[in-house]
Amino acid sequence: MRRVPFERLANPQLLALTGVLLLNWLLFPNFFNVTWQDGRFFGSIIDVLNRGAPVAILAVGMTGVIATKGVDLSVGAIMAVCGAVAATMVVAGYPAPIAVGAALLAGLACGLWNGFLVAVLDIQPIVATLVLMVAGRGIAQLITEGSIVTFNDPVLIFIGTGSFLGFPMAAVIAVALMVSVTLLVRRSAIGLFVQAIGVNRAAAALAGIRSRMLLMLVYGLSGLCAAIAGIVVAADIRGADANNSGLWLELDAILAVVIGGTSLLGGRFSIPMAVVGALIIQAMNTGILVSGFPPEFNLVVKAGMIILILLIQSPYAALPFRRRLVTTSKATAK
């Protein structure tokens, strides 16, 4: 039974993250340099944490949805809606906490709408969430009237660009969210129920799991996470950009979850590894920026790296190691 500790040590996600970070370091020797400036840490590695935060936040919610064998394509559009709500409300003179609260409620409502379509009306998740993916951006453009709503509210700006103990606020929020949601699902039976639904919803329902309520819950959580990400992104640029905020980020979030080892077929899931997946994606993005590749190479480099990471994770990649382990254990047995 030596396989278990070996696999834990050689966790493919952490290996991949280390690999990408080392590659960045080779291309750009100052990659790990961190300085203290204006009461906060400053350096490329901090940028990875800060810029990776929105996708990491989305990935927390997305993991739950994918674990139930679903998918949420609408998170990017929900980000745009919630950023627009928060920005237009502070511009209209509401205090920041109320604006943020309203934006979170809007995100929750969007998520529950998705949950309603999937859980109650039994529409396939990819179709159900496609509705809001298309409509949501339109709603956001209606709220902002097609322009970028710029604001100067210090409290709202702090959410995007402030720092806590020297770390960027966005990263702190992502970590806090990751820890609290992980504790919630792993210290209660919710995680097990979610997995059960993902493996076989009908069987789970027969076993007495209230699958409808749980599905509403995971989609609601995904909407709420999208709202947080939307507020963070808007606060970061001090403006709600309905056309571009969260554009295509749903795909990055799904990729982060998949890199994190969660199966698209439902069941097995890991929230912390999905967050690591988001960091891997961002480490690649930041690496491309500091290494000085021409922009035409961005997508090719990214695609190559992702193929490599997924290959490392493939069960076949681990085979040679396992064989050797089996042989060694046999040898010791003799």
Add this chain to the structure above:
Amino acid sequence: MNIITKLAIAASLATALTSVSLAQDLQGKVIGFSQIGSESGWRAAETSVTKQQAADRGIDLKFADAQQKQENQIKAIRGFIAQGVDAIMVAPVVATGWDDVLTEAKEAEIPVILLDRGVDAPEDLYLTSVASDQVKEGRVAGEWLVAEIGDADCKVVELQGTVGSTPAINRKQGFEEAIAGHDNITIARSQTGDFTRSKGKEVMEGFIKAENGGADICAVYAHNDDMAVGAIQAIKDAGLKPGTDIKVVSIDAVPDIFAAMAAGEANATVELTPNMAGPAFDALSAYLADGTAPEKFIITESKLYTPADNPQGEYDTRKGLGY
């Protein structure tokens, strides 16, 4: 009063009368306008400037929003033809597929003017095309930097638009043309910021880390103002002064860049004017008056704005245009 003065007065009166009569020409005319949609602030400003220009000239403007779809534009143009409008303006969403509907308009003897973008159709199918010269925009930005820097060494970082998009290619080319031959100015890094604020900020953060904490960067050239606004925030976060430590030059002239300019954080912007309709109406009134065929391609002015051009006032007037 001698004869020369009399002549001069007569001439100026005549000019004034002509211009009045030209402006009066379009009074009461019905013009259909098929707009792409409202995908950007600039587009919204173009719509409101067009409506304003039409109102000033007493034109009855029929406005149709195509929601980014060519079939909607074709439907709108057919509708305009059926209504028997005096002229049609189109901001085409794509370049191809216009031959049939433009031929229908030509057969109905309704002049068509293209705004802001061109089409791949025979030139005799439309009266004229009013657009900006994107290469020139980049060149104006580059020439500003060359004049501003003088002989000092200058490492420029470039925030490109979406990879492969026409404005990104043209604005890059124009800027490179302007700095060619000035060996003291080099483009040290160039990456895409996808024309968005958040990507502009993220890319600039990367550039600052890669160029010695930003100390080696002398100027940033952004293919649009939104990326420049993002870059300004990244420069500030790095503890540097945008506009002073790192000069900021960009293109478009949207309100927020004037706000930055008023705060001393941006140095120059090249205007992509939202007033494409003004030159279009001028060409149309000359054509309707005596059949003067306008130039096939009318190029709008690429005006340079610096902090000397009352940025606060520009911000206030532009804010009302729906940017």
